[in-house]
Amino acid sequence: MLGLVYWQETAIKLGVIMGVVPVTSLIFVYVFLFKMMSYMQSRLGPMETGPHGTLQIIAEAIKFLQKEDISPDNADKHVFVMAPVVVLMSTFLLYVVIPAGPDLVVQSLDTGIFYALAVSSLSALGVLMAGWASANKYALMGGLRAAGQLIAYELPLVLAVVGVVIQAGTMNLQGIVVAQAEGSIFGIDWIGNPYILTQFIGFAIFMTAAQAELTQTPFDMPVAESELVGGFQVEYTGFRYLLFFMAEFGTAFAFSAMASVMFLGGWGLPFIDSTDNILNVVGPVLMLAKVMLVAFVIFWVRFSFPRLREDQLQKFAWKFLIPVSLVNIVATGILKVAF
Protein backbone atom coordinates (compact mmCIF):
# COMPACT_ATOMS: atom_id res chain seq x y z
CA MET A 1 0.00 0.00 0.00
CA LEU A 2 2.79 2.45 0.89
CA GLY A 3 5.22 0.76 -1.50
CA LEU A 4 7.22 -0.97 1.23
CA VAL A 5 9.23 -4.09 0.52
CA TYR A 6 8.48 -7.28 2.43
CA TRP A 7 11.14 -6.97 5.14
CA GLN A 8 10.27 -3.33 5.91
CA GLU A 9 6.60 -4.24 6.25
CA THR A 10 7.48 -7.19 8.51
CA ALA A 11 9.73 -5.02 10.69
CA ILE A 12 6.96 -2.46 11.17
CA LYS A 13 4.42 -5.16 12.01
CA LEU A 14 6.79 -6.74 14.55
CA GLY A 15 7.39 -3.34 16.13
CA VAL A 16 3.66 -2.70 16.40
CA ILE A 17 3.03 -6.06 18.14
CA MET A 18 5.96 -5.53 20.51
CA GLY A 19 4.45 -2.17 21.45
CA VAL A 20 0.79 -3.18 21.57
CA VAL A 21 1.06 -6.14 23.96
CA PRO A 22 2.67 -4.26 26.91
CA VAL A 23 0.33 -1.28 26.36
CA THR A 24 -2.78 -3.48 26.43
CA SER A 25 -1.72 -5.02 29.73
CA LEU A 26 -0.96 -1.57 31.19
CA ILE A 27 -4.45 -0.36 30.18
CA PHE A 28 -6.16 -3.43 31.61
CA VAL A 29 -4.27 -3.34 34.91
CA TYR A 30 -4.98 0.37 35.43
CA VAL A 31 -8.62 0.43 34.33
CA PHE A 32 -9.79 -2.86 35.80
CA LEU A 33 -7.38 -4.02 38.51
CA PHE A 34 -6.68 -0.58 40.01
CA LYS A 35 -9.82 1.45 39.38
CA MET A 36 -12.84 -0.78 38.67
CA MET A 37 -12.02 -3.20 41.49
CA SER A 38 -11.46 -0.27 43.89
CA TYR A 39 -14.76 1.39 43.05
CA MET A 40 -16.63 -1.91 43.38
CA GLN A 41 -15.13 -2.22 46.87
CA SER A 42 -16.00 1.41 47.80
CA ARG A 43 -12.44 2.73 47.83
CA LEU A 44 -10.44 4.95 45.51
CA GLY A 45 -7.40 2.84 44.63
CA PRO A 46 -4.08 4.49 43.75
CA MET A 47 -4.58 8.29 43.52
CA GLU A 48 -1.19 9.91 44.29
CA THR A 49 1.04 9.15 41.29
CA GLY A 50 0.03 11.23 38.29
CA PRO A 51 -3.49 12.50 37.53
CA HIS A 52 -6.00 10.13 39.14
CA GLY A 53 -3.16 7.64 39.79
CA THR A 54 -2.53 6.92 36.13
CA LEU A 55 1.25 6.78 36.47
CA GLN A 56 1.07 4.23 39.33
CA ILE A 57 1.15 1.42 36.77
CA ILE A 58 4.48 2.69 35.34
CA ALA A 59 5.89 2.83 38.86
CA GLU A 60 4.77 -0.77 39.46
CA ALA A 61 6.43 -2.00 36.26
CA ILE A 62 9.72 -0.24 37.16
CA LYS A 63 9.54 -1.70 40.68
CA PHE A 64 9.38 -5.23 39.21
CA LEU A 65 12.31 -4.51 36.89
CA GLN A 66 14.66 -3.40 39.66
CA LYS A 67 14.02 -6.42 41.91
CA GLU A 68 16.63 -9.13 42.34
CA ASP A 69 16.35 -12.08 39.96
CA ILE A 70 16.03 -15.09 42.30
CA SER A 71 15.72 -18.74 41.33
CA PRO A 72 15.52 -21.61 43.86
CA ASP A 73 18.69 -23.69 44.47
CA ASN A 74 17.11 -26.96 43.36
CA ALA A 75 15.29 -25.50 40.37
CA ASP A 76 15.99 -26.71 36.84
CA LYS A 77 17.53 -23.39 35.73
CA HIS A 78 17.04 -23.63 31.95
CA VAL A 79 13.40 -24.75 32.09
CA PHE A 80 12.74 -22.25 34.90
CA VAL A 81 13.98 -19.38 32.71
CA MET A 82 12.21 -20.62 29.56
CA ALA A 83 8.75 -21.05 31.12
CA PRO A 84 7.60 -17.38 31.30
CA VAL A 85 9.03 -16.82 27.81
CA VAL A 86 6.89 -19.65 26.39
CA VAL A 87 3.77 -18.22 28.06
CA LEU A 88 4.47 -14.69 26.77
CA MET A 89 5.30 -16.01 23.28
CA SER A 90 1.85 -17.59 23.08
CA THR A 91 0.37 -14.14 23.90
CA PHE A 92 2.42 -12.36 21.22
CA LEU A 93 1.47 -14.94 18.58
CA LEU A 94 -2.25 -14.34 19.31
CA TYR A 95 -1.98 -10.73 18.10
CA VAL A 96 -0.87 -11.83 14.62
CA VAL A 97 -4.43 -12.48 13.40
CA ILE A 98 -6.52 -9.95 15.36
CA PRO A 99 -7.85 -7.28 12.96
CA ALA A 100 -8.56 -3.64 13.83
CA GLY A 101 -9.65 -2.46 10.36
CA PRO A 102 -9.97 -3.61 6.74
CA ASP A 103 -6.18 -3.31 6.26
CA LEU A 104 -5.08 -3.16 9.89
CA VAL A 105 -4.02 -6.72 10.61
CA VAL A 106 -0.54 -8.22 10.89
CA GLN A 107 -1.38 -11.24 8.75
CA SER A 108 -4.90 -12.17 7.67
CA LEU A 109 -4.39 -15.94 7.90
CA ASP A 110 -6.80 -18.26 6.17
CA THR A 111 -6.99 -20.42 9.32
CA GLY A 112 -7.58 -17.24 11.43
CA ILE A 113 -9.52 -18.23 14.51
CA PHE A 114 -8.21 -21.83 14.42
CA TYR A 115 -4.65 -20.46 14.49
CA ALA A 116 -5.52 -18.19 17.44
CA LEU A 117 -6.92 -21.12 19.46
CA ALA A 118 -3.87 -23.25 18.57
CA VAL A 119 -1.30 -20.70 19.78
CA SER A 120 -3.32 -19.87 22.88
CA SER A 121 -3.07 -23.56 23.87
CA LEU A 122 0.74 -23.25 23.95
CA SER A 123 0.56 -21.33 27.23
CA ALA A 124 -0.40 -24.58 29.05
CA LEU A 125 3.06 -25.89 28.15
CA GLY A 126 4.80 -22.88 29.73
CA VAL A 127 2.67 -23.18 32.86
CA LEU A 128 3.56 -26.88 33.26
CA MET A 129 7.26 -26.06 32.73
CA ALA A 130 7.08 -23.35 35.39
CA GLY A 131 5.32 -25.64 37.85
CA TRP A 132 7.80 -28.47 37.44
CA ALA A 133 11.04 -26.48 37.23
CA SER A 134 10.35 -24.52 40.43
CA ALA A 135 11.15 -27.59 42.60
CA ASN A 136 8.23 -26.75 44.87
CA LYS A 137 5.18 -28.84 45.79
CA TYR A 138 2.75 -25.94 45.57
CA ALA A 139 4.13 -24.89 42.22
CA LEU A 140 3.84 -28.43 40.82
CA MET A 141 0.25 -28.76 42.07
CA GLY A 142 -0.59 -25.39 40.55
CA GLY A 143 0.96 -26.42 37.24
CA LEU A 144 -0.99 -29.70 37.15
CA ARG A 145 -4.26 -27.94 38.00
CA ALA A 146 -3.59 -25.37 35.29
CA ALA A 147 -2.90 -28.02 32.64
CA GLY A 148 -6.01 -30.04 33.56
CA GLN A 149 -8.15 -26.91 33.48
CA LEU A 150 -6.73 -25.55 30.22
CA ILE A 151 -7.25 -28.89 28.44
CA ALA A 152 -10.81 -29.24 29.77
CA TYR A 153 -11.85 -25.71 28.70
CA GLU A 154 -9.99 -25.73 25.39
CA LEU A 155 -12.70 -28.07 24.03
CA PRO A 156 -15.81 -25.93 24.71
CA LEU A 157 -13.84 -22.91 23.46
CA VAL A 158 -13.11 -24.56 20.11
CA LEU A 159 -16.63 -26.00 19.84
CA ALA A 160 -18.26 -22.62 20.61
CA VAL A 161 -16.26 -21.07 17.77
CA VAL A 162 -17.39 -23.78 15.32
CA GLY A 163 -20.95 -22.34 15.36
CA VAL A 164 -19.62 -18.93 14.25
CA VAL A 165 -17.42 -20.54 11.59
CA ILE A 166 -20.42 -22.46 10.18
CA GLN A 167 -22.49 -19.29 9.99
CA ALA A 168 -19.75 -17.12 8.48
CA GLY A 169 -18.51 -19.87 6.15
CA THR A 170 -14.88 -18.93 6.86
CA MET A 171 -12.28 -19.17 9.63
CA ASN A 172 -10.56 -15.96 8.54
CA LEU A 173 -11.25 -13.25 11.14
CA GLN A 174 -11.53 -10.53 8.47
CA GLY A 175 -13.99 -12.78 6.63
CA ILE A 176 -16.04 -13.21 9.83
CA VAL A 177 -16.23 -9.41 10.28
CA VAL A 178 -17.34 -8.89 6.66
CA ALA A 179 -19.89 -11.72 6.93
CA GLN A 180 -21.42 -10.01 9.99
CA ALA A 181 -21.42 -6.55 8.36
CA GLU A 182 -23.14 -7.88 5.24
CA GLY A 183 -25.45 -10.39 6.94
CA SER A 184 -29.13 -10.00 7.65
CA ILE A 185 -31.61 -11.34 10.18
CA PHE A 186 -35.01 -12.26 8.71
CA GLY A 187 -34.40 -9.87 5.84
CA ILE A 188 -33.47 -6.92 8.08
CA ASP A 189 -29.97 -5.99 7.00
CA TRP A 190 -29.32 -2.45 8.17
CA ILE A 191 -27.43 -3.46 11.33
CA GLY A 192 -25.89 -6.49 9.62
CA ASN A 193 -25.89 -9.62 11.74
CA PRO A 194 -23.64 -9.47 14.80
CA TYR A 195 -23.42 -13.13 15.74
CA ILE A 196 -24.24 -12.43 19.39
CA LEU A 197 -27.88 -12.31 18.21
CA THR A 198 -27.91 -15.70 16.45
CA GLN A 199 -25.05 -17.41 18.32
CA PHE A 200 -25.93 -16.26 21.84
CA ILE A 201 -25.39 -19.78 23.22
CA GLY A 202 -21.99 -19.90 21.53
CA PHE A 203 -21.18 -16.47 23.01
CA ALA A 204 -22.10 -17.58 26.53
CA ILE A 205 -20.00 -20.76 26.20
CA PHE A 206 -17.08 -18.83 24.69
CA MET A 207 -17.08 -16.28 27.51
CA THR A 208 -17.29 -18.98 30.22
CA ALA A 209 -14.49 -21.02 28.67
CA ALA A 210 -12.38 -17.90 28.10
CA GLN A 211 -12.76 -17.04 31.79
CA ALA A 212 -11.30 -20.46 32.60
CA GLU A 213 -8.57 -20.25 29.94
CA LEU A 214 -7.49 -16.91 31.41
CA THR A 215 -7.57 -18.48 34.93
CA GLN A 216 -9.70 -15.64 36.25
CA THR A 217 -11.91 -16.16 39.31
CA PRO A 218 -14.17 -18.23 39.67
CA PHE A 219 -11.77 -20.52 37.75
CA ASP A 220 -8.46 -19.44 39.34
CA MET A 221 -7.55 -22.73 41.10
CA PRO A 222 -4.10 -22.87 39.44
CA VAL A 223 -2.97 -19.73 41.26
CA ALA A 224 -5.37 -19.95 44.25
CA GLU A 225 -3.40 -17.78 46.68
CA SER A 226 -5.27 -18.97 49.77
CA GLU A 227 -4.52 -22.68 49.24
CA LEU A 228 -1.57 -22.87 46.81
CA VAL A 229 0.10 -19.54 47.73
CA GLY A 230 0.24 -18.58 44.05
CA GLY A 231 0.58 -21.96 42.33
CA PHE A 232 3.01 -22.15 39.43
CA GLN A 233 4.07 -18.51 39.93
CA VAL A 234 5.17 -18.96 43.55
CA GLU A 235 8.95 -19.02 42.95
CA TYR A 236 9.02 -16.25 40.34
CA THR A 237 10.11 -12.75 41.33
CA GLY A 238 11.05 -9.51 39.63
CA PHE A 239 10.85 -9.28 35.87
CA ARG A 240 10.15 -13.01 35.41
CA TYR A 241 6.95 -12.54 37.44
CA LEU A 242 6.28 -9.42 35.38
CA LEU A 243 6.40 -11.57 32.22
CA PHE A 244 3.68 -13.88 33.61
CA PHE A 245 1.66 -10.87 34.70
CA MET A 246 1.95 -9.19 31.29
CA ALA A 247 1.01 -12.45 29.54
CA GLU A 248 -2.10 -12.81 31.73
CA PHE A 249 -3.49 -9.38 30.88
CA GLY A 250 -2.23 -9.39 27.29
CA THR A 251 -4.06 -12.69 26.73
CA ALA A 252 -7.18 -11.29 28.41
CA PHE A 253 -7.10 -8.43 25.88
CA ALA A 254 -6.59 -10.83 22.97
CA PHE A 255 -9.51 -13.05 24.06
CA SER A 256 -11.76 -10.00 24.49
CA ALA A 257 -10.74 -8.90 21.00
CA MET A 258 -11.53 -12.37 19.59
CA ALA A 259 -14.97 -12.27 21.24
CA SER A 260 -15.60 -8.75 19.83
CA VAL A 261 -14.58 -9.85 16.33
CA MET A 262 -16.60 -13.06 16.32
CA PHE A 263 -19.75 -12.00 18.16
CA LEU A 264 -19.97 -8.18 18.22
CA GLY A 265 -19.09 -7.37 14.62
CA GLY A 266 -15.44 -6.34 15.11
CA TRP A 267 -14.52 -3.14 13.27
CA GLY A 268 -17.66 -3.19 11.08
CA LEU A 269 -20.06 -0.24 11.22
CA PRO A 270 -23.70 -0.11 10.03
CA PHE A 271 -24.37 1.89 6.81
CA ILE A 272 -20.65 1.97 5.89
CA ASP A 273 -19.31 -0.38 3.24
CA SER A 274 -16.84 -2.83 4.77
CA THR A 275 -14.08 -1.91 2.31
CA ASP A 276 -14.35 1.84 3.00
CA ASN A 277 -11.01 3.39 3.96
CA ILE A 278 -12.64 5.37 6.80
CA LEU A 279 -12.91 2.10 8.74
CA ASN A 280 -9.10 2.00 8.99
CA VAL A 281 -9.44 5.09 11.19
CA VAL A 282 -12.70 4.34 13.02
CA GLY A 283 -12.05 0.57 13.26
CA PRO A 284 -9.37 0.62 15.99
CA VAL A 285 -11.47 2.95 18.18
CA LEU A 286 -14.54 0.77 17.68
CA MET A 287 -12.53 -2.38 18.47
CA LEU A 288 -11.07 -0.82 21.63
CA ALA A 289 -14.56 0.17 22.82
CA LYS A 290 -15.89 -3.36 22.23
CA VAL A 291 -12.84 -4.96 23.85
CA MET A 292 -13.28 -2.80 26.96
CA LEU A 293 -16.96 -3.78 27.09
CA VAL A 294 -16.21 -7.53 26.86
CA ALA A 295 -13.31 -7.23 29.32
CA PHE A 296 -15.57 -5.34 31.72
CA VAL A 297 -17.82 -8.42 31.87
CA ILE A 298 -14.82 -10.74 32.40
CA PHE A 299 -13.46 -8.65 35.28
CA TRP A 300 -16.93 -7.99 36.70
CA VAL A 301 -17.34 -11.77 37.09
CA ARG A 302 -13.79 -12.02 38.45
CA PHE A 303 -14.41 -9.48 41.23
CA SER A 304 -17.88 -10.81 42.11
CA PHE A 305 -17.73 -14.61 42.40
CA PRO A 306 -15.98 -16.95 44.85
CA ARG A 307 -13.69 -19.71 43.58
CA LEU A 308 -15.17 -23.05 42.48
CA ARG A 309 -13.83 -26.42 43.74
CA GLU A 310 -11.49 -28.38 41.44
CA ASP A 311 -13.97 -31.26 40.87
CA GLN A 312 -16.86 -28.82 40.25
CA LEU A 313 -14.69 -27.14 37.62
CA GLN A 314 -14.00 -30.37 35.74
CA LYS A 315 -17.61 -31.56 35.98
CA PHE A 316 -18.89 -28.22 34.68
CA ALA A 317 -16.66 -28.43 31.59
CA TRP A 318 -17.18 -32.07 30.64
CA LYS A 319 -20.80 -32.63 31.69
CA PHE A 320 -22.36 -29.27 30.87
CA LEU A 321 -20.37 -26.99 28.54
CA ILE A 322 -19.22 -29.62 26.01
CA PRO A 323 -22.66 -31.30 25.52
CA VAL A 324 -24.36 -27.88 25.18
CA SER A 325 -21.80 -26.69 22.64
CA LEU A 326 -22.20 -29.92 20.61
CA VAL A 327 -25.98 -29.38 20.51
CA ASN A 328 -25.34 -25.79 19.45
CA ILE A 329 -23.20 -26.98 16.52
CA VAL A 330 -25.85 -29.45 15.36
CA ALA A 331 -28.59 -26.79 15.58
CA THR A 332 -26.47 -24.24 13.72
CA GLY A 333 -25.66 -26.77 11.00
CA ILE A 334 -29.32 -27.69 10.49
CA LEU A 335 -30.43 -24.03 10.38
CA LYS A 336 -27.59 -23.15 8.00
CA VAL A 337 -28.77 -25.84 5.56
CA ALA A 338 -32.47 -24.96 6.04
CA PHE A 339 -32.09 -21.22 5.35
Added chain:
Amino acid sequence: MVAQNIIFGFIASIVALSAFRTVTTRNIVHAALYLVAVLAGLGALYVMLTAEFVATTQFLVYIGAVMVLFLFGIMLTRAPLGHLDDLTGKQWPVALGVATTLGAVLIYALVDAFHAAELPTDPVIYRTADVGDSVFSTYLIPFEAVSVLLLAALIGAVVLARKD
Protein backbone atom coordinates in the same frame (compact mmCIF):
# COMPACT_ATOMS: atom_id res chain seq x y z
CA MET B 1 14.94 -20.63 -3.51
CA VAL B 2 18.23 -20.03 -1.63
CA ALA B 3 16.49 -18.45 1.36
CA GLN B 4 14.06 -21.38 1.56
CA ASN B 5 16.97 -23.84 1.47
CA ILE B 6 18.82 -22.05 4.26
CA ILE B 7 15.69 -21.89 6.45
CA PHE B 8 14.88 -25.52 5.70
CA GLY B 9 18.42 -26.56 6.68
CA PHE B 10 18.19 -24.54 9.89
CA ILE B 11 14.82 -25.99 10.95
CA ALA B 12 15.74 -29.51 9.89
CA SER B 13 18.96 -29.44 11.93
CA ILE B 14 17.03 -28.24 15.00
CA VAL B 15 14.53 -31.09 14.50
CA ALA B 16 17.31 -33.67 14.08
CA LEU B 17 19.28 -32.43 17.08
CA SER B 18 16.18 -32.30 19.31
CA ALA B 19 15.15 -35.78 18.19
CA PHE B 20 18.62 -37.07 19.10
CA ARG B 21 18.50 -35.39 22.53
CA THR B 22 14.99 -36.81 23.14
CA VAL B 23 16.38 -40.35 23.20
CA THR B 24 19.76 -39.60 24.81
CA THR B 25 18.85 -37.25 27.68
CA ARG B 26 18.64 -38.79 31.17
CA ASN B 27 15.95 -36.41 32.40
CA ILE B 28 12.43 -37.54 31.57
CA VAL B 29 10.87 -34.05 31.45
CA HIS B 30 13.71 -32.75 29.27
CA ALA B 31 13.04 -35.65 26.89
CA ALA B 32 9.40 -34.56 26.60
CA LEU B 33 10.41 -30.92 26.05
CA TYR B 34 12.86 -31.92 23.30
CA LEU B 35 9.99 -33.83 21.70
CA VAL B 36 7.99 -30.57 21.76
CA ALA B 37 10.86 -28.92 19.85
CA VAL B 38 10.76 -31.76 17.27
CA LEU B 39 7.00 -31.36 16.76
CA ALA B 40 7.22 -27.55 16.57
CA GLY B 41 9.99 -27.86 13.96
CA LEU B 42 7.82 -30.20 11.89
CA GLY B 43 5.01 -27.62 12.14
CA ALA B 44 7.41 -25.00 10.77
CA LEU B 45 8.28 -27.33 7.87
CA TYR B 46 4.56 -27.70 7.06
CA VAL B 47 4.35 -23.89 6.89
CA MET B 48 7.26 -23.93 4.41
CA LEU B 49 5.24 -26.38 2.29
CA THR B 50 2.35 -23.82 2.37
CA ALA B 51 0.19 -26.33 4.28
CA GLU B 52 -1.17 -23.77 6.72
CA PHE B 53 -4.07 -25.86 8.02
CA VAL B 54 -1.87 -28.91 8.67
CA ALA B 55 0.69 -26.75 10.51
CA THR B 56 -1.99 -25.18 12.71
CA THR B 57 -3.46 -28.61 13.48
CA GLN B 58 0.03 -29.85 14.36
CA PHE B 59 0.35 -27.07 16.95
CA LEU B 60 -3.16 -27.42 18.36
CA VAL B 61 -3.26 -31.22 18.58
CA TYR B 62 0.33 -32.35 19.11
CA ILE B 63 1.79 -29.54 21.21
CA GLY B 64 -1.32 -28.01 22.77
CA ALA B 65 -2.99 -31.30 23.67
CA VAL B 66 -0.84 -34.45 23.29
CA MET B 67 2.42 -33.08 24.71
CA VAL B 68 0.62 -31.26 27.52
CA LEU B 69 -1.07 -34.56 28.42
CA PHE B 70 2.32 -36.34 28.21
CA LEU B 71 3.89 -33.85 30.62
CA PHE B 72 0.78 -33.99 32.82
CA GLY B 73 1.05 -37.77 33.05
CA ILE B 74 4.81 -37.72 33.71
CA MET B 75 4.53 -35.08 36.43
CA LEU B 76 1.57 -36.81 38.06
CA THR B 77 3.55 -40.07 38.47
CA ARG B 78 7.34 -39.69 38.64
CA ALA B 79 9.24 -36.61 37.55
CA PRO B 80 12.35 -36.00 39.67
CA LEU B 81 14.31 -32.86 38.82
CA GLY B 82 17.69 -34.61 38.46
CA HIS B 83 18.81 -37.45 36.19
CA LEU B 84 17.26 -40.91 36.09
CA ASP B 85 19.98 -43.51 35.56
CA ASP B 86 17.63 -46.22 34.32
CA LEU B 87 15.95 -44.01 31.73
CA THR B 88 17.90 -45.56 28.84
CA GLY B 89 16.75 -49.21 28.69
CA LYS B 90 18.97 -52.24 28.03
CA GLN B 91 17.42 -52.85 24.61
CA TRP B 92 18.69 -49.64 23.04
CA PRO B 93 20.93 -51.45 20.46
CA VAL B 94 17.85 -53.33 19.18
CA ALA B 95 15.86 -50.08 19.03
CA LEU B 96 18.71 -48.44 17.13
CA GLY B 97 18.65 -51.28 14.60
CA VAL B 98 14.88 -50.99 14.13
CA ALA B 99 15.05 -47.21 13.77
CA THR B 100 17.90 -47.40 11.22
CA THR B 101 16.06 -50.02 9.14
CA LEU B 102 12.83 -48.01 9.20
CA GLY B 103 14.67 -44.83 8.23
CA ALA B 104 16.45 -46.63 5.37
CA VAL B 105 13.16 -48.08 4.04
CA LEU B 106 11.46 -44.65 4.18
CA ILE B 107 14.37 -42.88 2.45
CA TYR B 108 14.48 -45.60 -0.25
CA ALA B 109 10.71 -45.32 -0.79
CA LEU B 110 10.83 -41.51 -1.08
CA VAL B 111 13.83 -41.49 -3.44
CA ASP B 112 12.29 -44.28 -5.52
CA ALA B 113 8.96 -42.46 -5.79
CA PHE B 114 10.17 -38.94 -6.56
CA HIS B 115 13.75 -39.33 -7.92
CA ALA B 116 15.03 -35.81 -8.61
CA ALA B 117 11.63 -34.10 -8.79
CA GLU B 118 11.77 -30.48 -7.61
CA LEU B 119 9.16 -28.46 -5.76
CA PRO B 120 7.55 -25.80 -7.99
CA THR B 121 9.20 -22.43 -7.39
CA ASP B 122 5.80 -20.79 -7.27
CA PRO B 123 3.95 -23.18 -4.97
CA VAL B 124 0.18 -23.62 -5.03
CA ILE B 125 -1.39 -22.30 -1.85
CA TYR B 126 -3.96 -24.74 -0.52
CA ARG B 127 -6.81 -22.88 1.13
CA THR B 128 -8.56 -24.31 4.17
CA ALA B 129 -11.74 -24.58 2.11
CA ASP B 130 -9.88 -26.87 -0.35
CA VAL B 131 -8.85 -29.11 2.55
CA GLY B 132 -12.46 -29.25 3.75
CA ASP B 133 -13.77 -30.03 0.27
CA SER B 134 -11.36 -32.92 -0.31
CA VAL B 135 -11.93 -34.39 3.16
CA PHE B 136 -15.69 -34.50 2.53
CA SER B 137 -15.52 -35.71 -1.09
CA THR B 138 -12.40 -37.59 -2.24
CA TYR B 139 -11.33 -38.83 1.20
CA LEU B 140 -14.78 -39.24 2.78
CA ILE B 141 -14.50 -43.00 3.47
CA PRO B 142 -10.98 -42.91 5.00
CA PHE B 143 -12.08 -39.91 7.08
CA GLU B 144 -15.13 -41.75 8.45
CA ALA B 145 -13.05 -44.89 9.04
CA VAL B 146 -10.55 -42.90 11.11
CA SER B 147 -13.33 -41.40 13.21
CA VAL B 148 -14.72 -44.88 13.94
CA LEU B 149 -11.19 -45.99 14.88
CA LEU B 150 -10.84 -43.06 17.28
CA LEU B 151 -14.21 -43.88 18.82
CA ALA B 152 -13.06 -47.47 19.35
CA ALA B 153 -9.86 -46.21 21.01
CA LEU B 154 -11.92 -43.93 23.26
CA ILE B 155 -14.23 -46.76 24.35
CA GLY B 156 -11.21 -49.01 24.87
CA ALA B 157 -9.61 -46.45 27.16
CA VAL B 158 -12.83 -46.14 29.19
CA VAL B 159 -13.08 -49.94 29.53
CA LEU B 160 -9.43 -50.22 30.68
CA ALA B 161 -9.73 -47.36 33.17
CA ARG B 162 -12.99 -48.49 34.82
CA LYS B 163 -12.56 -50.08 38.22
CA ASP B 164 -15.71 -52.28 38.22
